[in-house]
Every structure is written in C-alpha cells, then in structure tokens.
Amino acid sequence: MFWCRALAGKRTNPLAICSNPIRGTAGLSSMQRFRFQIAPTATARYLLARPFHAQQNMRSCSSHSKQTFLWLIVGLLLVSTSERATSQSQLAPNATATNAPPNWTTTQDHRNMMEQLGITRLRPGRNGNPNATNNPANYDEAKANPFPDWPDALTLKNGQKVTTAEAWWKLRRPEIVEDFEREVIGRVPKAVPKVTWTITTQATDRVVGKLPVWAKQLSGHVDNSTCPSISVDIQMTLVTPKEAKGRVPVLMMFGGFGGGGFPRRSGEPEPTNQFSRFQPPGPSSQEMLIEAGWGYATIIPNSIQADNGAGLTRGIIGLCNRGQPRKPDDWGSLRAWAWGAARGLDYLETDSTVDAKKVGIEGVSRFGKAALVTMAFEPRFAVVLVGSSGEGGAKPHRRDFGEAVENLTGSGGYHWMAGNFLKYGAEEAAFGRKTPNDLPVDAHQLIALCAPRPTFISYGIPEKGDANWLDQQGSYMATVAAGPVFRLLGTKDVGDTDDYRTAKKPPVNTGRLDGELAWRQHDGGHEDRTNMKYFIAWANRLIQHTPPTVEPATR
DSSP states (O other): OHHHHHHTTOOOOHHHHHHOTTGGGTTSOHHHHHHHHHOHHHHHHHHHHOHHHHHHHHHTSOHHHHHHHHHHHHHHHHHHHHHHHSOGGGSOTTOOTTOOOOOOOHHHHHHHHHHHHTEEEEOOOOBOOTTOOSSBOOOOGGGSOSSOOOOOTTBOTTSOBOOSHHHIIIIIHHHHHHHIIIIISOBOOTTOOOEEEEEEEEEEEEEETTEEEEEEEEEEEEOOTTOTTOOOEEEEEEEEETTOSSOEEEEEEEOTTSOOOOOEETTSOOOOOTTGGGSOSSSOHHHHHHHTTOEEEEEOGGGTSOSSGGGGGSHHHHHHTTTOOOOTTBOOHHHHHHHHHHHHHHHHTTOTTEEEEEEEEEEETHHHHHHHHHHHHOTTOOEEEEESOOBTTTBOTTOOSSSOHHHHHSTTTGGGSOGGGGGGGEEEETTOOOOGGGOSOOHHHHHHTTTTSOEEEEEOOGGGTOOGGGOHHHHHHHHHHHHHHHHHTTOOOOOOOSOTTTOOOOOTTOOBOSSSEEEEEOSSSSOSGGGHHHHHHHHHHHHTOOOOOOOOOOO
16 A cells, blocks of 8 residues: 555656656655655565555545556566666675665675676786795796787778878777777776865975975866765875976876875975885985976876775765766776876966976886876877886786786786786687787787887886886887887887897896887896986976976985
8 A cells, every 4th residue: 555655646656766866756755755765676575466455555545546546566577677687796785776886895896897797707916926836927928918919000991001190090099099999998087077186285484405496386176076985095206396487397106105205394304104115215206306397296106096995985086977887988096097197287387386297196106107108198298217117018018037927817907907817818708719919909009009208118127116017118118119119100119120029128227218119127126216417407308398407406
C-alpha cells in the first residue's frame, strides 16, 4: 500500500524515479525518497513473489494510482535487471544511488580498471634489486631490445612518409597525440572546471642565497560547484629577482621532492627537507636561476592530484568524474599534473614580473615524466628540463632494461597512466595477451611532440643513486630517435648520426648541447641540480635571455 499511496495524486513518472532516484522523487517526502533509493529491487521481488497482495493493493487504489502502480512495477523490474548486470566490484563498498564518491583503496581501484578492461591476470613488474631472485630486472644490454623496431615518428598510419613540416602538424602529430591520449596518458575532459588564482602571501624581505627576491604564495581554487564534496586548491610559489630591470623568464618546477619553494628571510637558516640529502653541495637550482636573472615557480603536484590509485576519485580527476571511478581512457596523474602546470602558466601570463613567452617546465623522477608530458601537450611552455624520468618518461617502453611497462601497469604506478595502459601488461584477458610491442607509440614520440621547442634530457649516474633502473642508455636511444622530427621542423637535434638501434650514449659529463634537442648525463645522483648551470646557459642562448651582471652567488 505504501507505493500506491505515495504516488497517488502526484504526477510522478515511476520510470524517471528508477532511472534517477534523486530527481525522479522530487515530489515525495524525504522518507519516501529514502525508501525508493534503498529498496527498488527488493520491492520488485516482493511484488512479483506475491501477486495476490499486489491485486489487493490495486483494488484499494484510484484509477490513476492503478496505472501509476503498474508503471512502477515495470520500472522496478528495469532497476532489478540493471543491478544484476552491474558487476559488484564496479560499485564502491559504500556507494548508494546518490553516487557518493567511493572510498576505495588502491587495490580496489586497480581491480576495477582490470575488470573494465576484461583483464584477469597481469604480468608482475620487475624487481629492481640487483640481487633479487623473484622476477629480477634485466641489466644485460644484450637482452635489452626484444622489440628493436619502434614506431616511426615520421610515417603515417597509412604508411606514407612525412616529409614536410605541414604534414607533421596537420597529419602525423595529431595521430601520435591521439594514440598517447587513448592508450598511454589519458584524455583531459572537455569541460574541466575553471581555476581562480588568489595571492595568499606576498613578501619583499626574502632572499635566495644572498640575492633579494619578490615572493608570492598562490592558491588556484578549482570550481567545485558540480561536486562540493571534492575540493582542489593548486598550491604554487612564484619567486622573481628583486633587482630585475624588466620581465624575467621563469622555470616552473614540480615541487613534490623539495618543499614549497617559499624563500627565507635574510639571516634565517636555509630550509631543509627529507630530500635535501639527494642534493649535492653548492648553490641550489633556485639560487642559480635567480643569479642568472630567471625566476622560478614551484607547483605542488599533490595539490592537483594524489600520487596514488586510492586518490583517483578525488583531486582534479575525481572532481571531473564527480567522485566516480575512471573510464579506461580517462587521464592519469601525469596528465593531471601537466594540466595543473598549464593552469599555473595561466596565472604567470598575468603577472607583471614574468616574461610569459619564456616560461619553462622542470621535474625529476616521476615529476620528470610529468615535465615531459607537460611540454608535449602544452605548447605555451618554451623550454623543458627532464630529469631522470625513466619508464613513462624518456625511457622506451619496448626496452627490457630496469623498470618495465609491467611496473606501471601494476598497482604501484598505474595511476600515472590512462587505464588503457594496463592492457600492455596483460597476460590473460578477454582480448588476449598484449606486450609493450603492441603499444602504438613509444617514448621517442613523446619527446618528438616537444619539437621544435628546446628539450633537455638529463640523467645522473648509478654510482651516486641515479640507478640503472632508469635506463640511461635507452633514454639516449629515444632522444636520438626523436631527432628527425626536430630536424624536419628546422631545429637541431643531439647531432648523433647513428641509427637509434646502435646509438651509444656519450660519456658522463659530455653534453650534446648544440641543438634544441639536448642530452647530458652528469656525475651526480637522482637530481638535475648538477646539470642546472648547463641547462641555464643552453636555455639562455635559445630563448635569447641575457643574464644580469651581478656578484656571483656564494659557493
């Protein structure tokens, strides 16, 4: 009798109720809406199992209510069928019809994506311990190239060669972009909410080294009116030299491994953090930039998107999905961090101290991957320093040396990538088995997407902590393989005339810095500070920036 009386006299479409329990029950009381939201399937089963009681209910209702009651049964049957067709694992443990954001663990989210793709078993990632006996990483160069033939950056999918810059921009580049967005890093949604920037702190009494600077702490609030339960506030610091005569170039730095970047007052001790031990002695990268007449902006990746799978229903990815899990071609954290950097650039374009045409992007390790993705997909960035990026960055997916594709399809790194990327680590799946050789693109094409803008690939040495895991040799091969695109667009590459299959990386501390595509392996560790002075000199030449004449920073 409840269902009949609840609807009697109300112009409510029961099918609308069942397809959208919130909007469809707008005319009912809060308790009636609650009952519709929690019990449609159970109610349908009750009515089907008790036809006599259903008939008795019908006799006691008006003609309008009888018709409504019959439609209700049909609607509830549709809900019941839909529920049975939905995999239980695709529903969050605490999900209800209100589409509340799921409170999933990384393991649950990873499993959900596997099930969406029809994957039953993934190959395990390689073990980076050189003494490991359980699936150890390969460090034998003779076994490192099981798939030596990489997709040609200058051959269209129809087999036609690309011989002009026009064909690259209009035909080949869009093909590569589509493949990366669909299969590797994911797509940015078409309607990402607007970001509003606010200066939260300004300081004129700060120094970097001994050099006076202007400093601003900024917060970029992302409009969350479509999903108020998820808040995203991008954190960024902008520091520019106080004595600059005009606008200055700025290097935006992903700051996940070194604090927020806000400078100290004169006389205060230098800031430290848990990653300071990775930095060599001497002036910091920030001090070298300020001394050279650059500014720097430190952007915090985790304020854009969490660096784990459990956070994929939060952050900017979760906000755009209104708290629900990703689809297979949705963006991962690398693309989200790149999007956040682009929004930071939006602000820098409005700042009177910044030469917005000369803004670069930098990152190390996972943020080196993000810096490369940012440069490839945001054309307003003028220059990039890609530090120790490894798999998912400058290292070829097809190389079997150190970290492998399977390390990024497992639960530890899959959140960086599009869900579809999991397919290339699949051992058993509805579509069969796939390997890295099935990927339509590879790292050399990601580097090529940066052309013709200045692109500096940086690594350190294993003896100081920049492990063989990163595959420095393979990354150099990818850099060489990207060269033809730079040359086609009228710029210089690293100058190596060997085929990428046989190219050998230069000795440590021997830079290939004559062109817009550059390479240098320094003698430091898992950092790019050791290469910073070489990067600055190289970039100054290419962006035509003349450093001021100042006293050298204290060494």
